[in-house]
Amino acid sequence: xxxxxxxxxxxxxxxxxxxxxxxxDGAIVGLPPGHELVVVVDTLVAGVHFPDDITAExxxxxxxxxxxxxxxxxxxxxxxxxxxxxxxxxxxxWLDGFAAGLFGLxxxxxxxxxxxxxxxxxxxxxxxxxxxxPAGLRLLRGGARAGDVLFVSGTLGDAAAGLADVDAKHAAAxxxxxxxxxxxxxxxLGLTLAGRATAAIDISDGxxxxxGHVCRASGVGxxxxxxxxxxxxxxxxxxxxxxxxxYALHGGDDYELCLTLPPDADLDExxxxxxxTITAEPGIRLLADGRFTEVAADGYRHFGDAP
Amino acid sequence: xxxxxxxxxxxxxxxxxxxxxxxxDGAIVGLPPGHELVVVVDTLVAGVHFPDDITAExxxxxxxxxxxxxxxxxxxxxxxxxxxxxxxxxxxxWLDGFAAGLFGLxxxxxxxxxxxxxxxxxxxxxxxxxxxxPAGLRLLRGGARAGDVLFVSGTLGDAAAGLADVDAKHAAAxxxxxxxxxxxxxxxLGLTLAGRATAAIDISDGxxxxxGHVCRASGVGxxxxxxxxxxxxxxxxxxxxxxxxxYALHGGDDYELCLTLPPDADLDExxxxxxxTITAEPGIRLLADGRFTEVAADGYRHFGDAP
Numbered sequence: 225x226x227x228x229x230x231x232x233x234x235x236x237x238x239x240x241x242x243x244x245x246x247x248x249d250g251a252i253v254g255l256p257p258g259h260e261l262v263v264v265v266d267t268l269v270a271g272v273h274f275p276d277d278i279t280a281e282x283x284x285x286x287x288x289x290x291x292x293x294x295x296x297x298x299x300x301x302x303x304x305x306x307x308x309x310x311x312x313x314x315x316x317x318w319l320d321g322f323a324a325g326l327f328g329l330x331x332x333x334x335x336x337x338x339x340x341x342x343x344x345x346x347x348x349x350x351x352x353x354x355x356x357x358p359a360g361l362r363l364l365r366g367g368a369r370a371g372d373v374l375f376v377s378g379t380l381g382d383a384a385a386g387l388a389d390v391d392a393k394h395a396a397a398x399x400x401x402x403x404x405x406x407x408x409x410x411x412x413l414g415l416t417l418a419g420r421a422t423a424a425i426d427i428s429d430g431x432x433x434x435x436g437h438v439c440r441a442s443g444v445g446x447x448x449x450x451x452x453x454x455x456x457x458x459x460x461x462x463x464x465x466x467x468x469x470x471y472a473l474h475g476g477d478d479y480e481l482c483l484t485l486p487p488d489a490d491l492d493e494x495x496x497x498x499x500x501t502i503t504a505e506p507g508i509r510l511l512a513d514g515r516f517t518e519v520a521a522d523g524y525r526h527f528g529d530a531p
Numbered sequence: 532x533x534x535x536x537x538x539x540x541x542x543x544x545x546x547x548x549x550x551x552x553x554x555x556d557g558a559i560v561g562l563p564p565g566h567e568l569v570v571v572v573d574t575l576v577a578g579v580h581f582p583d584d585i586t587a588e589x590x591x592x593x594x595x596x597x598x599x600x601x602x603x604x605x606x607x608x609x610x611x612x613x614x615x616x617x618x619x620x621x622x623x624x625w626l627d628g629f630a631a632g633l634f635g636l637x638x639x640x641x642x643x644x645x646x647x648x649x650x651x652x653x654x655x656x657x658x659x660x661x662x663x664x665p666a667g668l669r670l671l672r673g674g675a676r677a678g679d680v681l682f683v684s685g686t687l688g689d690a691a692a693g694l695a696d697v698d699a700k701h702a703a704a705x706x707x708x709x710x711x712x713x714x715x716x717x718x719x720l721g722l723t724l725a726g727r728a729t730a731a732i733d734i735s736d737g738x739x740x741x742x743g744h745v746c747r748a749s750g751v752g753x754x755x756x757x758x759x760x761x762x763x764x765x766x767x768x769x770x771x772x773x774x775x776x777x778y779a780l781h782g783g784d785d786y787e788l789c790l791t792l793p794p795d796a797d798l799d800e801x802x803x804x805x806x807x808t809i810t811a812e813p814g815i816r817l818l819a820d821g822r823f824t825e826v827a828a829d830g831y832r833h834f835g836d837a838p
Contacts, residue, residue: 242566247748248672249604249733250571252664255562260550263645263661266613269652298555304721308574308615338570346653350615354570357559365555426556426664441554509789 234323237241239336244306251338251395252306259298259356264294271345275387280318282405283349290428291353292333292409293479297426299363299418301354302333307340308350326351328358333411361419368423368442370504375496377410378429379456381468384475396458403456408477413495417483420491424483429472432519435482435508442484448473450512453470473510473519541630542614546566546643558645560611566663571601571826572649573594577654582694587625588748589712590656591632598660598817599640599716600786603734604672606725609640609718614647615657633658640718647810660757668726675730675749677811679791682803684717686763687738691782703765714786724790727798731790737781742789742815753808755780757819780826798803 227415239245244252255261268287268498270276278286288305294513307326311318320439330337386404390395417424423442425434431448439445450469484502485491500511509516546552551559561759562568575594585593595612602609614633618625637644642660693711698704717733724731732741738755746753753818757776764776791809792798807818817824 244669249601249731250569250607250662252569252605252665252669253566260559260561261568261661262557262559263613265613265615265646265648265659266647267617267657269617269650274653279608295564296558298559300557304570306570306572306659306660308572310574310576310655339572341574341657343574343576343655344579345655348617348647348650349657350574350657352572352613352615352659354568355557358562360616362550362559380658397647424556427633523601 234319235337237327237337237338239335240336242336242338245336245338251304251337253354255356256482258359260359261302262295262298262355262357263352264298265293265350265352266290266294267348267350278405281323281325283407284322285329287349287351288329288335288353289407289409289479291351292329292411293407293426294396295353295355296410296414297363297481298357299361299414299424300357301415302353302410304338304354305335306352307337308488310343310345310348312344312347315423318479339389350413357418361527363414363418363421363424364441365423365425365438366441368438368453368484368500368502370444371487372422372502373487373489373498374446374448374482374484374500374502375479375498376427376431376482377495378478379454379459379470380427380480382456382459383407383474383477383479384465384471385459387477388451394406396461396464400462404477408480409479411493413493414424417481417484420489421483421485424481427478427480427482428476430476430523431502432473432483432508436481436482439506439508445503445506446508447503447511448508448515452497452499454497469495516522534703536724540722541626542644543804544644545674546645549643552643552645553647558611558646562663565666566584566795569602569605569607569662569664569752571598572657572659572660573597574657585712587628591629592636592640592713594656595633595636595642595660596714596716596786598658599636599718600733602660602662602663603717603721604670604731604788605662605664606731607664608722609642609660609662612625612637612642613659616647617650617652617655619654619735625693628776632806643691644752658675664725667773668733669749670721670725671750672730672732672745672804673748675745675751675791675809677751677809678794679729679809680794680796680805681753681755681789681791681809682805683686683734683738684720684787684802685785686761686766687734687785688778688782689766690714690763690784691778692766692770692784694784697786699756699782700765702767707769711784713782716786717802720788720800723800724788728790728792731775731788734785734787734789735783737783737791739780739815745789745791746813746815753815754810754814754818754823755815757817759804759806761804766783
């Protein structure tokens, strides 16, 4: 079998509503009237962005999930994706698994593959997701205002613990591992927040690092009440409160949303937890036991997540 | 200097007309009313898609040029790009050169960088270009009809000869090397052809290979009159007629356009040369000295140019 045929077999799939998909020099799609285009892109390098020993299916899932998380943080509806896949060899079993992980998630969010490039080299996966939102209904980092209320979705720290070497014999540890391997992008929540939240970002580098981006972009500071941080029972059981708190503040890979709402926002949204307040004073302070601690807005980060 | 700051220094530039550019979770852009979005993507791997010894500036130029060539083949106007750059290290001199090559070309075509990702790993460059065209004015591979006239732009075979080991002491050889290193995307020609040509493709894999794609997509065949093939004086001087013909038919990397026009098309376009005819009979035949030869539609091709 020619390598081209092999690759086409895996990635040529029906793309409903796409004017011109894979198979020409480029793809052509139409945006809904009155909508703007949203573009996100993320690269995963084996051994850098994920452990070498995770399955091909997990790699395929992850390559799309991290991009859908960015789409969610923009408040957009995902629609199309392209795939630039660099592989050491055209291994059918690996491609099977990769495609299952990628398209399993893509189908759940109605995302069609419309183009790509497959090249030989060290395993590197770049997925770009294109989405859209009604013109003007943007969810950006720079809109937080003093007095806004700070929220996060889901629970924090699970993925960082799941990436670390926790004892996989226990159900709780397996649950954390799953949170690392299969982050669930908050696309629906992002759509709910568009036009309501004043700012949003996805937590890929850790809460403090990503909240720091929001604060700098908005020209504000924040107080985080550590006792309010949503910690899962599995995380507390596996690593105890002190370490759970460290993972929640500094650990990356959660792909939850961190967002700010005006104090009078009337949003009944069970997915999110209030964790603090936006302040006019710059910097991030932790509030615990009635005492403030100034913290550096750092967190786990790679060589570069965005130029 | 933090590696993040370094990278931002190179890739954060003014992006006129872009609603939201680099610096948020994603970019937001608006399409001109009545236009569709065109998406192309290509990955370059060092040592696979270009020799290891070409300059960083040449790599930056090439990464965009190959994508603009696809945009040209779609008849679209390029507008935005994203860059996924995987680098062994954040080397300032290399980034300087790369950015100069990339943005030098981008500025000429009015293309703004709106997003990207920079990661550590073996040198791999994925550029995606987004463009647009008036809805319905598509230039695809599948529209060639029996009786259409076959054209190519520019001259063929120069890049393949320039990639091969030709004696760089001669001016003609340096000219071929330049054709390989600095392919000029035919964006203006593509815009002229949209709505006029029945089919178009860019010649990245070699004339016969890419014409083969057009024939299969259109359900037709073609006759190529080899004596009509546009060969440069530099190519003929360096390698002689027989080898020049082989390069012109099979050599890749020219990034010229191969296109078909209806027989009654009235197009006064000095950039293109008539080289043959589209036939109802499938397959590609060469016509030379009044004799036909059936040929295989092969050419230089990598592991995969498009999934």
